[in-house]
Amino acid sequence: MSMWRIPLADVEVDEQDIEAVLDCLRSGWLTMGPRVAGFEEALSSYLGGGHVAATSSGTASLHLALLAAGVGHGDEVLVPALTFVASASTVRHVGAQPVLCDIRGPQDLNIDPQDAARRITPRTKAVIAVHFFGYPADLAALRELCDTHGLILIEDCAEAIGATVEEGPRKAGTVGDLAAFSLFSKSQLCVGEGGMVVTRDEGLDRRVRLLRSHGLTSGTWDRHRGHDPAYDVIDIGMNYRMDEPRAALGLSRLARLDEDIAARREIVRSYREQLGGLPGVEIPWGDQEVQASSHFAFAIMVRDRGARDRLRVQLADAGVQSTWYPALHRFTEYRTFTPPDGLPLASEAAERHCALPLAASMGEEEVRIVTEAVRSALNWAG
Secondary structure, eight states: OOSOSBOSOOOOOOHHHHHHHHHHHHHTOOBSSHHHHHHHHHHHHHHTSSEEEEESOHHHHHHHHHHHTTOOTTOEEEEESSSOTHHHHHHHHTTOEEEEEOEEETTEEEEOHHHHHHTOOTTEEEEEEEOGGGOOOOHHHHHHHHHHHTOEEEEEOTTOTTOEETTTTEETTSSSSEEEEEOBTTSSSOOBSOEEEEESOHHHHHHHHHHTBTTBSSOHHHHHTTSOSOOOBOSOOOBOOOBHHHHHHHHHHHTTHHHHHHHHHHHHHHHHHHHTTOTTOBOOSOHHHHHHOOOSOEEEEOSSHHHHHHHHHHHHHTTBOOBOOOOGGGSGGGGGGOOTTOOHHHHHHHHHEEEEOOOTTOOHHHHHHHHHHHHHHHHHHO
């Protein structure tokens, strides 16, 4: 299914997954039914409690989290400049203004709480803490910041399902007031498209569930079972529902999520061992963070953008797929959001980083091929 010798990500769908989806298709009930409810319960248990509302995508989850939190016109939301665009675009969808924040630096690509603190204004309503590449942001510092200033903390866990934070330890997504997860094909728990909103606040959960299905007071499955013969519409909502086949696939895959994350962690450790100390290469985060991360991707930092671009060409020539994330303020649509200081650390990290292939199915031979290609490319790059 891939033109690449070593693809960036590799989705393995086993027979158990296929049978789970086939059983769903045979049941004749394909949307927002018992499998979605069961998936939500299983995810809540996996995360250690809280309310889980399954959604159609990670972007939908962020949108719902912001709406449930009451973020709207005239508000500002602090967002890291180094993240996928949905972290900022959903803020704009609710009529608020994303305020881009810098990262800590080449050793920690997550939002810098100190930089976030100096960008707070009377209009600031929330902070979105993105756990970039599966590595948790400093939630203790961000939680304290939000509590001090009366702000809402939303965790963007699109890349971090299964990651742990120091408090407890707890799972990422359980420290903020709300959290948004993605179940996209590159995520550790992938169903193709899908997501979830997590909160420990019952009122916020009710709001999320109302808005994800047109503002309806009851769902189709409830009415099918005769629990509610009629319904009312009490708000302006969206169709952000998850379908039953994806929930069935998610339930099947959830059983081996921790095993897959452990496999990813070992691959990352192998990468770090083989590339650590290589001239011209920096590897973000350290051993403690490696243990906490759920490893959405593995990134290295090289000298500059020229070296990074040459590296990617050489990797492609060797059949190795790679990628990188532009800083948000480099996109045409977001240039006007650049603050006067230019976000120097996020700008630099965006230019210098390269994400290498990472999947639970990778073995030592694939890691060797990738690391040899990196070594060869950097020698060529001079």
